[in-house]
Amino acid sequence: KAYSESVDNGLGSIIRLKEIVNQHRIIPLNQRERLLKYIREFEIELEKLEKPPAVISNSQAVQLFLKGLDKAYLHDMMLYLPQPDESRRKEDPYPIKEVIEAVKKVSNSYSASLFGLPDDDDDDDRY
Numbered sequence: 001k002a003y004s005e006s007v008d009n010g011l012g013s014i015i016r017l018k019e020i021v022n023q024h025r026i027i028p029l030n031q032r033e034r035l036l037k038y039i040r041e042f043e044i045e046l047e048k049l050e051k052p053p054a055v056i057s058n059s060q061a062v063q064l065f066l067k068g069l070d071k072a073y074l075h076d077m078m079l080y081l082p083q084p085d086e087s088r089r090k091e092d093p094y095p096i097k098e099v100i101e102a103v104k105k106v107s108n109s110y111s112a113s114l115f116g117l118p119d120d121d122d123d124d125d126r127y
Contacts, residue, residue, distance in 0.1 A: 012048025014056060020045055021068045028070045029110045038068055039100060046096065059092040062099050069103065076109070077102040 024038040042065055049056040066074060080102035084093035094102075112118060 010048060011051070012045050012055075014049065017042070017045045017049065017056070017064060021064050025068045026070050027068055027073075029072045029076075029107070030114075032107050032111055035069075035103070035107055039104070042068070043100070057092075058096055061096045062092070062094065065096060065099060073103055073106055076106040080105040 020038070020041045024034065024041075027035050027038055046056070046061055049061075077099070081094055081098060084090075088094075
């Protein structure tokens with residue numbers, strides 16, 4: 001009763017999603033494990049919020065997700081995002097899944113350059 005927010009009813013909470021963002025904020029490029037943990041926690045809570053009736057929009061999810069990342073991610077991920085689909089609104093050009101994949105690719109690229117490894121963007125098995 002004292003910690004009602006700790007009970008997981010499977011519906012998710014925007015408050016909990018914001019707590020995840022604030023808990024991990026701001027993740028620099030050199031902290032890959034921290035990024036992976038952030039992505040896992042964010043996706044789990046987001047999945048609950050997207051169940052019908054959805055209580056979060058894609059643009060809200062993207063904005064929240066990006067708040068947890070260093071500016072270097074924001075700059076570099078644009079290189080990995082596909083051209084925006086013309087059927088989408090200008091203020092919401094990318095689905096959250098595409099944004100998360102682009103951030104993973106930025107992390108892979110940074111790690112590869114740091115350790116002198118070939119940059120293999122298609123190797124998402126590490127996640």
